[in-house]
Amino acid sequence: MDISSxxxxxxxxxxxxxxxxxxxxxxxxxxxxxxxxxxIIRVSISDTGTGSCLEEFQDLKCNREGIGTEKxxxxxxxxxxxxxxxxxxxxxxxxxxxxxxxxLTRLPSIPKNDAKFSGTEVCLSISETIDALxxxxxxxxxxxxxxxxxxxxxxxLMPFICTQxxxxxxxxxxxxxxxxxxxxxVIERGDASGLRCENVFLPNECSPLNFSSSNVERLKSGLxxxxxxxxxxxxxxxxxxxxxxxxxxxxxxxxxxxxxxRSPGLxxxxxIAISELPESLCFRSSGNKTEVLHFKDFSPxxxxxxxxxxLTSIDWRSYGLTLVSAVDQVDHALIEWESLPPYLHIxxxxxxxxxxxPGKYKYQPDRHLIKKGVKLALDDLKEKHTGLLLSxxxxxxxxxxxxLASSIAGIILSSNDLKFRSKCSxxxxxxxxxxxxxxxxxxxxxxxxxxxIETNDRKPEKIKEAAPFLFExxxxxxxxxxxxxxxxxxxxxxxxxxxD
Amino acid sequence: MDDLSKSSMKFFSDQQLCFADIxxxxxxxxxxxxAVLNFLKILSSPDPEISDLPLIxxxxxxxxxxxxILTDVSWIFLSHSFCSRSLMKANAxxxxxxVWKVMEMCFEFLTQEKRVTQRELFYKLLxxxxxxxxxQLQVNRxxxxxxxxxxxxxxxxxxxxxxxxxxxGRILLQEPNQEAVDCSACGSSGYAISGDLNLLESxxxxxxxxxxxxxxxxxxxxxxxxxxxxxxxxxxxxxxxxYPDIATRFLLHRMSRAFPDLPxxxxxxxxxxxxAILSTYKFGSIGMGLEAYRYACNVKWLGLxxxxxxxxxxxxxxPLKPRDxxxxxxxxxxxxxxxxxxxxxxxxxxxxQRAEIEALYSNGYDYLGKYLAKKIVQANYI
Numbered sequence: 001m002d003i004s005s006x007x008x009x010x011x012x013x014x015x016x017x018x019x020x021x022x023x024x025x026x027x028x029x030x031x032x033x034x035x036x037x038x039x040i041i042r043v044s045i046s047d048t049g050t051g052s053c054l055e056e057f058q059d060l061k062c063n064r065e066g067i068g069t070e071k072x073x074x075x076x077x078x079x080x081x082x083x084x085x086x087x088x089x090x091x092x093x094x095x096x097x098x099x100x101x102x103x104l105t106r107l108p109s110i111p112k113n114d115a116k117f118s119g120t121e122v123c124l125s126i127s128e129t130i131d132a133l134x135x136x137x138x139x140x141x142x143x144x145x146x147x148x149x150x151x152x153x154x155x156x157l158m159p160f161i162c163t164q165x166x167x168x169x170x171x172x173x174x175x176x177x178x179x180x181x182x183x184x185x186v187i188e189r190g191d192a193s194g195l196r197c198e199n200v201f202l203p204n205e206c207s208p209l210n211f212s213s214s215n216v217e218r219l220k221s222g223l224x225x226x227x228x229x230x231x232x233x234x235x236x237x238x239x240x241x242x243x244x245x246x247x248x249x250x251x252x253x254x255x256x257x258x259x260x261x262r263s264p265g266l267x268x269x270x271x272i273a274i275s276e277l278p279e280s281l282c283f284r285s286s287g288n289k290t291e292v293l294h295f296k297d298f299s300p301x302x303x304x305x306x307x308x309x310x311l312t313s314i315d316w317r318s319y320g321l322t323l324v325s326a327v328d329q330v331d332h333a334l335i336e337w338e339s340l341p342p343y344l345h346i347x348x349x350x351x352x353x354x355x356x357x358p359g360k361y362k363y364q365p366d367r368h369l370i371k372k373g374v375k376l377a378l379d380d381l382k383e384k385h386t387g388l389l390l391s392x393x394x395x396x397x398x399x400x401x402x403x404l405a406s407s408i409a410g411i412i413l414s415s416n417d418l419k420f421r422s423k424c425s426x427x428x429x430x431x432x433x434x435x436x437x438x439x440x441x442x443x444x445x446x447x448x449x450x451x452x453i454e455t456n457d458r459k460p461e462k463i464k465e466a467a468p469f470l471f472e473x474x475x476x477x478x479x480x481x482x483x484x485x486x487x488x489x490x491x492x493x494x495x496x497x498x499x500d
Numbered sequence: 501m502d503d504l505s506k507s508s509m510k511f512f513s514d515q516q517l518c519f520a521d522i523x524x525x526x527x528x529x530x531x532x533x534x535a536v537l538n539f540l541k542i543l544s545s546p547d548p549e550i551s552d553l554p555l556i557x558x559x560x561x562x563x564x565x566x567x568x569i570l571t572d573v574s575w576i577f578l579s580h581s582f583c584s585r586s587l588m589k590a591n592a593x594x595x596x597x598x599v600w601k602v603m604e605m606c607f608e609f610l611t612q613e614k615r616v617t618q619r620e621l622f623y624k625l626l627x628x629x630x631x632x633x634x635x636q637l638q639v640n641r642x643x644x645x646x647x648x649x650x651x652x653x654x655x656x657x658x659x660x661x662x663x664x665x666x667x668x669g670r671i672l673l674q675e676p677n678q679e680a681v682d683c684s685a686c687g688s689s690g691y692a693i694s695g696d697l698n699l700l701e702s703x704x705x706x707x708x709x710x711x712x713x714x715x716x717x718x719x720x721x722x723x724x725x726x727x728x729x730x731x732x733x734x735x736x737x738x739x740x741x742x743y744p745d746i747a748t749r750f751l752l753h754r755m756s757r758a759f760p761d762l763p764x765x766x767x768x769x770x771x772x773x774x775x776a777i778l779s780t781y782k783f784g785s786i787g788m789g790l791e792a793y794r795y796a797c798n799v800k801w802l803g804l805x806x807x808x809x810x811x812x813x814x815x816x817x818x819p820l821k822p823r824d825x826x827x828x829x830x831x832x833x834x835x836x837x838x839x840x841x842x843x844x845x846x847x848x849x850x851x852x853q854r855a856e857i858e859a860l861y862s863n864g865y866d867y868l869g870k871y872l873a874k875k876i877v878q879a880n881y882i
Contacts, residue, residue, distance in 0.1 A: 396593075397587060397593060400587070403629070407601050408600065411603065414604075417533065420536075428540060452550055
């Protein structure tokens, strides 16, 4: 893959490290160390995940148009070992050289002496300001929080033996950010004040996820925290806005495609969070917009055309929403809605990944799969929360409910037949006392009608059957739409007065 | 006709008949109550829905003809095809609610034992629910929906049809406990037919006429009444001033049963609309098909007919209008039209012309009476 900047290169290397950690069975640690001695930064990314294979690094392409030679010399120093290896392999890889010269330099291996561990360390030197790099790395880690990659059931940390120079030091164990990956970001600034370790990365609360939670459960939990922290603008959950959990409604949908010889199995997970908050001090209304975060193979990704197409082709009207536009904003897609209620906010995250890792990532999920995933999430939301995302049609029909209820209540209350009235009271679950006012009856009928409309709005169109008829012995023979009476006698207008 | 529905000997075609019962107020209220109970039952059921309203289809596709076998009267009736009004159909929601609103209002009137006209009902609904009712036509249509839903006659709902009909001629009509009215002495305006069907039912009728003449237009009726044509040929004159309303047809039907030997002859304009009016007296209508079949009478077409055209000057012929053609088309497609009527209609269409009865005046003001008398005596009617 093409690398176009040092930031992207570093992010890519960290991302690979995360994937390796994800694949390993146990609790891992990831460490990113930035040693700054201006103008050079020595970046060291180490993890205790599965050992890496060289193809990962050799596949990186770096041409002169991307990263200039003054920023990076093209050299990667790699140390890696798998659980089954009995040595730690050490390489230097020069990505700048021409094909033949782009050679691996094998350096002497380091014996493991029967210790069982795995890990990788990648080092490189770049010329960049530390703040620019830091910003991107922090942003990456914050996004990764949403994924909440699984935690191991074994709580023990793999012991890591320190060997000489540049292997990850057995530093203090921080709170996990990826729940199985104890991660730390260490910055050592070589300046007048000497060596300073800044642990930039902040702990977060434990939440009740365990190893057996599915990926989508984690994604839900991650998005929930993201929203509760006001989209990562806070470090902790905001207590004043979300004092009750009901204010935040989350649902998910998973769509997967079959594996075949032509394409790998793909999974699309979509999570949608709807928060209903009245205006509060800390909540700045972001208007009618939704940022759709995208992840691909457990890593933050850019927005694909397929995804934009999927988002624009969904029938939002059946969920009571109207889409104005969906735009690619590089690291997320921005959806603009036409008139959301002012207190309502929608957040969305879409994660596409291959069932098998590693693999050749040639196939992108098509828009049908993404659309299916998002629709499943929307339907799930509607299913779990009555009255949410009511289609425009249902809202319109609900507006007629008071008048219908009023008519029926009128009939009931103007009847002198006591048996009839008491039967109606029973059906409406009202008390049998005579003193029930019209308003009570009317309100009860209205409630029932609205609840039926809302419930039935959730059913997909296909299974909606014709409503039962009012008089049971009538069976329809054909259902023509109601017709104009006058059609039969077209002359019933001006020439002849209407028959009484 | 009513006897037929009660008789144990039901023809196959009668099983297909859907009719509106003539019911007492409390019976209609009972049906409305059943409607409410069923609606609530389905609304509160474990699998709740908002029930649709099944209405008998008032379309030609649902109309059938009962050919007169034992009698010489054929009639149109409606069969068991339904259309439904649903709350959930986006454009039909208001129509659905209109039916309920009319039912509510009728229920109230029935409790108070009041009778209202369609016009009064319209104004009441307009005040009550202006969003739903915007015209008399809509109200009338909704009333027919309620008739089709509850299968009871409009009159049973407490809605009186205001009548336009007039009677003149050699007949005595007596309301119970009132003086008899001699319709030959009513002058040119005749006796106004009430819209109250119960009252019409209770009228005591006596006549020495030999014919009943149904006249399309008021002006012609007035002319004939003024000229005392009914004395020259003993007859009864009847008009609905155009398209016949239920009350007029009701009375005509009563007369035809009370005086079965009197042929009923129709005097209409020579155009498709005139034939349509004749057909309505003769067979009933689809629009009120659940009730109208009861009042079908064996009406014969006296004039104007194709062979009368020689009696009128060429200039008095006018071209057929698009409306006329529409009516003609729907008449042709109706199964009830007998062949000789079809032929007349075909001639009308081919010539593209129409003629009014008044055209006969070109031969003199008293010509109409003579024309009528001559045709009757010659039994020149089909």
